[in-house]
Amino acid sequence: xxxxxxxxxxxxxxxxxxxxxxxxxxxxxxxxxxxxxxxxxxxxxxxxxxxxxxxxxxxxxxxxxxxxxxxxxxxxxxxxxxxxxxxxxxxxxxxxxxxxxxxxxxxxxxxxxxxxxxxxxxxxxxxxxxxxxxxxxxxxxxxxxxxxxxxxxxxxxxxxxxxxxxxxxxxxxxxxxxxxxxxxxxxxxxxxxxxxxxxxxxxxxxxxxxxxxxxxxxxxxxxxxxxxxxxxxxxxxxxxxxxxxxxxxxxxxxxxxxxxxxxxxxxxxxxxxxxxxxxxxxxxxxxxxxxxxxxxxxxxxxxxxxxxxxxxxxxxxxxxxxxxxxxxx
Amino acid sequence: xxxxxxxxxxxxxxxxxxxxxxxxxxxxxxxxxxxxxxxxxxxxxxxxxxxxxxxxxxxxxxxxxxxxxxxxxxxxxxxxxxxxxxxxxxxxxxxxxxxxxxxxxxxxxxxxxxxxxxxxxxxxxxxxxxxxxxxxxxxxxxxxxxxxxxxxxxxxxxxxxxxxxxxxxxxxxxxxxxxxxxxxxxxxxxxxxxxxxxxxxxxxxxxxxxxxxxxxxxxxxxxxxxxxxxxxxxxxxxxxxxxxxxxxxxxxxxxxxxxxxxxxxxxxxxxxxxxxxxxxxxxxxxxxxxxxxxxxxxxxxxxxxxxxxxxxxxxxxxxxxxxxxxxxx
Numbered sequence: 001x002x003x004x005x006x007x008x009x010x011x012x013x014x015x016x017x018x019x020x021x022x023x024x025x026x027x028x029x030x031x032x033x034x035x036x037x038x039x040x041x042x043x044x045x046x047x048x049x050x051x052x053x054x055x056x057x058x059x060x061x062x063x064x065x066x067x068x069x070x071x072x073x074x075x076x077x078x079x080x081x082x083x084x085x086x087x088x089x090x091x092x093x094x095x096x097x098x099x100x101x102x103x104x105x106x107x108x109x110x111x112x113x114x115x116x117x118x119x120x121x122x123x124x125x126x127x128x129x130x131x132x133x134x135x136x137x138x139x140x141x142x143x144x145x146x147x148x149x150x151x152x153x154x155x156x157x158x159x160x161x162x163x164x165x166x167x168x169x170x171x172x173x174x175x176x177x178x179x180x181x182x183x184x185x186x187x188x189x190x191x192x193x194x195x196x197x198x199x200x201x202x203x204x205x206x207x208x209x210x211x212x213x214x215x216x217x218x219x220x221x222x223x224x225x226x227x228x229x230x231x232x233x234x235x236x237x238x239x240x241x242x243x244x245x246x247x248x249x250x251x252x253x254x255x256x257x258x259x260x261x262x263x264x265x266x267x268x269x270x271x272x273x274x275x276x277x278x279x280x281x282x283x284x285x286x287x288x289x290x291x292x293x294x295x296x297x298x299x300x301x302x303x304x305x306x307x308x309x310x311x312x313x314x315x316x317x318x319x320x321x322x323x324x325x326x327x328x329x
Numbered sequence: 330x331x332x333x334x335x336x337x338x339x340x341x342x343x344x345x346x347x348x349x350x351x352x353x354x355x356x357x358x359x360x361x362x363x364x365x366x367x368x369x370x371x372x373x374x375x376x377x378x379x380x381x382x383x384x385x386x387x388x389x390x391x392x393x394x395x396x397x398x399x400x401x402x403x404x405x406x407x408x409x410x411x412x413x414x415x416x417x418x419x420x421x422x423x424x425x426x427x428x429x430x431x432x433x434x435x436x437x438x439x440x441x442x443x444x445x446x447x448x449x450x451x452x453x454x455x456x457x458x459x460x461x462x463x464x465x466x467x468x469x470x471x472x473x474x475x476x477x478x479x480x481x482x483x484x485x486x487x488x489x490x491x492x493x494x495x496x497x498x499x500x501x502x503x504x505x506x507x508x509x510x511x512x513x514x515x516x517x518x519x520x521x522x523x524x525x526x527x528x529x530x531x532x533x534x535x536x537x538x539x540x541x542x543x544x545x546x547x548x549x550x551x552x553x554x555x556x557x558x559x560x561x562x563x564x565x566x567x568x569x570x571x572x573x574x575x576x577x578x579x580x581x582x583x584x585x586x587x588x589x590x591x592x593x594x595x596x597x598x599x600x601x602x603x604x605x606x607x608x609x610x611x612x613x614x615x616x617x618x619x620x621x622x623x624x625x626x627x628x629x630x631x632x633x634x635x636x637x638x639x640x641x642x643x644x645x646x647x648x649x650x651x652x653x654x655x656x657x658x
Contacts (some may be wrong), residue, residue: 009411012539013470015365017413022449029416030449035364036344043416043464045452082338084346085359087372089418089462118336120351120359123374123462133418133452135372135464141342175398210341 021147026234028218029138031145038145041314042075043135044068044221053195056173061100063196064132065107067225071221072136073115074200074274080146080209081138083202085120086112088134091127106268115202144209146217146278151235152186153305154282156290156295159203160275162247163224163283164263165194167257167271182246183257190251192275196218201276204294208278211293213285217278225321227277232309235279241301241321243313262322269323279303332400350476355563357404357547358467360474367474371404372464373397373550382524385502390429392525393461394436400550401465402444403529403603407548409475409538410467412531414449415441417463420456433461444531473538475546475607480564481506482634483487483611484544485619487626489530489604491576493592494523497584498601510587519580523602530605533623536608540622542614546607554650556606557629561638564608570630570650572642591651598652608632 020038021031029042036057053059059067060159069086076083088108092101101124112119117136149156169191176182183191201219208214216235220227232239248263256263277300280290287299301312310318337347349367350360358371375397382388388396398415405412417437421430430453441448446465480486498520505511513521530548537543545564549556561568577592585592606629609619616628630641639647 007414007449009413009468011366011411011468011470013365015468015470017366017468019414019449019562020449022447023451027450030416032413034366034368036342037340037346037363039363039368040415041370041414041464041466042450043418043452043462045418045420045454045456045460045462082340084338084361085336085348085351085370087359087370087464089372089374089645091374118348118351120348121337121356121371122352123372125374127374131374131462132376132461133368133372133460135416137370139338139340139344139346141340141344232490 016311038140040079045133056215061103062107065104068110069111076138077205081140088122091131148234150215151279155279155303162249164252164267220275225268225323238304238306264322335477367469369408391436394433395440398440398618401463405467406534410469412446417451420460477563479544480608484608491578493581493596549604554597554652563629567633593651
């Protein structure tokens with residue numbers, strides 16, 4: 001619907017700025033080319049998904065502010081960029097306590113500092129309900145910002161860790177609120193912490209961008225299935241994901257046992273875990289070398305020259321990825 | 330509440346970025362220093378104030394999108410910067426028509442292009458209600474971004490045009506919706522257009538920044554009273570505003586006559602007209618020279634070394650500025 005997004009300008013002093021990747025590319029962030037650096041900027045609204053955890057008593061106002069900022073920084077991390085600042089929109093109902101507002105801001109400030117950056121601005125005031133939105137910026141060395149669109153057949157598909165924990169937590173505490181079976185305290189604590197203190201993978205993103213061998217990257221904030229499918233679409237490749245390689249969290253297995261949700265649905269569906277999914281140039285680096293280069297990352301499969309995104313099981317059977325993305329109607 | 334916002338980083342290639350003005354300065358935008366340019370970025374939520382005009386049938390979805398983007402670009406204009414892009418958050422209820430969403434986006438795109446920039450990203454999807462927020466970025470030549478904090482006693486206080494029209498429109502159409510007296514079609518049209526097709530003063534902002542004589546600047550998106558008081562506070566000066574110099578729109582006079590709201594309340598109160606209020610260095614330029622240099626701008630008064638912000642009438646009497654800022658509880 002939006003027209004071409006080519007745009008550039010030169011200041012009288014001679015410095016130029018040009019838009020490299022705008023809205024039409026559907027990346028996590030827009031990318032600008034500036035003297036000596038690339039600038040990335042993206043924006044994320046958080047109301048909706050986070051609030052069932054809040055409503056079920058698992059998140060304080062401080063946790064909401066923290067989460068808002070991590071969700072935004074994760075978009076910058078997925079571009080392989082260094083976060084340079086976050087703006088927050090915090091609008092609240094007339095009867096919102098001053099202390100509650102201060103707790104949201106304190107959480108936001110904590111999250112920014114824990115990720116090496118700052119809250120640099122925002123818009124606060126009343127509204128008819130609580131609304132939280134943010135914008136994060138970052139910088140990269142020229143030409144190194146990671147996009148969704150660079151994967152090629154033969155590239156190795158990687159993920160930075162296990163997924164499904166955030167969705168497992170959401171489903172678990174919903175069930176507990178409805179009087180369902182409980183898991184032990186340590187497990188409950190770990191599930192809740194995935195929302196209270198999420199982590200954006202800034203260091204890994206920077207390492208991926210600097211490696212020169214990473215051809216695409218995206219965070220899993222839309223869930224693992226959606227993430228792989230979006231890279232596939234942007235890069236015009238398919239993916240064969242090897243079922244045996246998919247890292248599964250023990251937390252997800254425990255929640256699956258008490259909620260009846262399948263491990264695969266939790267792992268691939270709309271779980272917002274802020275992991276990074278990325279592809280490594282298959283011609284430049286072997287998969288074992290990439291695993292050594294990016295410790296903690298797991299090879300999920302391979303980019304293919306067919307146009308399907310498939311889960312391939314050890315018996316050779318293939319099916320679409322399980323799970324449903326939670327958003328975008 | 331937020332701690333110091335000093336922050337800087339240097340990329341491995343040697344390019345540096347540092348935060349010049351963050352959230353603690355309470356400017357319209359944060360300011361960064363980059364190689365060869367300054368970068369400004371600000372964010373604005375628009376739900377609330379705009380919606381009485383929408384609810385009273387004066388704004389279409391396309392107009393809402395247009396307004397959202399102008400409100401955000403105005404913050405960049407007030408910094409004397411060239412807009413480089415806008416991100417929009419458009420979240421809507423489940424039953425929101427696709428065509429309505431497309432109209433919001435089309436209005437946003439139109440507004441960006443009419444102001445020489447582009448929509449470069451955003452976050453769209455469902456929520457429990459319609460929620461509109463944006464972020465605008467801009468660039469300036471190094472060290473030229475206009476802040477609120479530079480006014481000094483003896484500086485001339487200027488405004489780029491008349492104010493009160495937006496608030497007059499809001500009050501007028503509220504009264505019409507309640508069955509009140511009507512004004513002629515041309516007047517209704519002009520009142521409605523102030524919300525449907527507002528204009529951010531980008532060209533003037535750039536001229537102010539390049540002049541080298543402008544010591545502070547802010548847009549009137551919080552209303553004229555609040556704008557002058559915020560510059561006063563940030564700059565630690567007072568202002569004597571000369572009542573006879575305040576430009577009054579004939580539209581405001583007509584609405585005052587049928588609504589009973591005073592002209593002064595409409596002009597100084599919470600009217601979102603996106604004008605620029607700025608100060609000119611009194612030691613560097615006389616007021617008549619400044620009026621010639623910035624055509625269309627009107628001298629309102631003078632920055633003073635007392636700490637009051639006063640309306641001074643021709644009989645010498647002085648009072649606080651009339652009107653109430655509409656927001657910030």
